[in-house]
Amino acid sequence: MKVTEQPITLPRSTVYNMGSTHTNRDYRISVSVPEGEAPSEGYPVLYVLDGNALFPLCAESARVLKGRGIRGFGPLVVVGIGYLTEGNFPADRFYELTPPTDRASLPPRPGGEEWPPTGGGDNFLRFIEEELKPAIEEAYPIDRSKQALFGHSLGGLFTLNTMFTKSDLFQTYIAGSPSIWWSNRCVLEAEKAFTANRTVEPDPTPVRLLMTVGEEEASHPNRMLHNAEEMYQRLKQLEENGLSVDFHVFPGEGHLSVLPGLIGRAIRFALHK
Template sequence: MPRSIQRDITCTRCGRDYRIFIAYPGEAPPASGYPVIYVLDANSVFGTMAEAVRVQGRRPDKTGVIPAVIVGIGYRTEEPFDPARHRDFTMPVPESELPQSPDGNAWPEQGGAEAFLAFIEEELKPQIEREFKIDRNRQAIFGHSLGGLFVLHTLFNKPGSFRNYIAGSPSIHWNKRILLEAERRFSSGVEREGLDAGLLIGVGELEANHKARMNENAREMSERLAALESKGLRIAFKEFENEGHVSVLPVLISRAVRFALGSDNGGKR
């Protein structure tokens, strides 16, 4: 892929291994620096995200999308997904609160979201900022499924980490109790202090048949959070016609880049 880098790094604090994918613009950075989108599950979606930004960013006057750095966080595997995502994207809860495994076997290790977020904030972001001129006020994060759950966890617990949050088909049911508790604390804080941030929640229409009430949970959350729009939280919810849990990814990514980098986020872009 043009103008792209791939490297394996180890988290110094936790000792976990990650494969980092980076795509960067050919244009010189603006005075404020490049916007940046951090992408979870990069082994499966980094290429789609990077190409969407590379193509749409050629004509900002037509697309509204400006060039940006894309940072994908993945794993040392040639497969699209790695079991370690369960560890990194979830909060620690009793096993009794987890969904039942389809095959009856134990789930992979869970509960490492705090350590994963610390890795992003304390190690990965500073490394990216040493290599590229980054606008810290124009950072976004994209995650899908359990990655979408992690995006919501980050917004509710460390809302200043990013300017825009994109949660695709978020697995709210996975850590529902603890996530809704965090949502209530977050909402109370925004009511008091305000927040300049955007959240896009996207799901596939066909996911409405998911036994975990995927679409219903996502829609209800977006409706609750919409009450905070007067306090500076921009909310968008999109159900993509005739798309399922996996097929939704390309159209969600196209919408995500416009939300993060263009006029869809309500900011001055």
């Protein structure tokens, strides 16, 4: 029997290389579009951080779940924001996904390695807001009232920080196992400002947040589960101020094994189901 080797491709998916004037870096932007005609209002869209690792999982999950007609799942454009380098979680992400950082506050890395460049999250957010989103909205029929941002770990930290500082950029935020511990939990200052603004605004724009974590992360030295649960307890007090927040702990799962279950829940949440 003759065996011919062929690469695997993701159906209805396209990859672009896109440079940013804000970060002076290039990104691998992957886009998955559903089959069939777009709804009259356009497609909901899910922007996925760490696209090297998470775009294939999210794109195929969205396609399969929609194709099977499972309740709660419909057509969804998935946009992965990744890197030109190889690897699921390349070191570049430490720059894009972290706020301005006091590097002296960071714990030693495993193996004694130095931390990669950090603290470029503000510039990365400008890239998403001013360069990437307009390009996606011009190229594809997008429902601008149903846009979601999804990140895990440092991506979850970036997702929270985006909601706290630019909450009108997306309607839905999904933060999986967020690295709230980063730089002495500096994201809590942004949370405090977000809370203060929400409580004084007469009619704040509605925002939805899903936070998740794996049960086994309770033993993580950076308090992954406890930090997330404590933040949820604070944020749920803002439900009368336009914030709808859900929190879920995945039984028996750790920081990475949580991803398959998280992705299905994230897609359903992005679709407002």
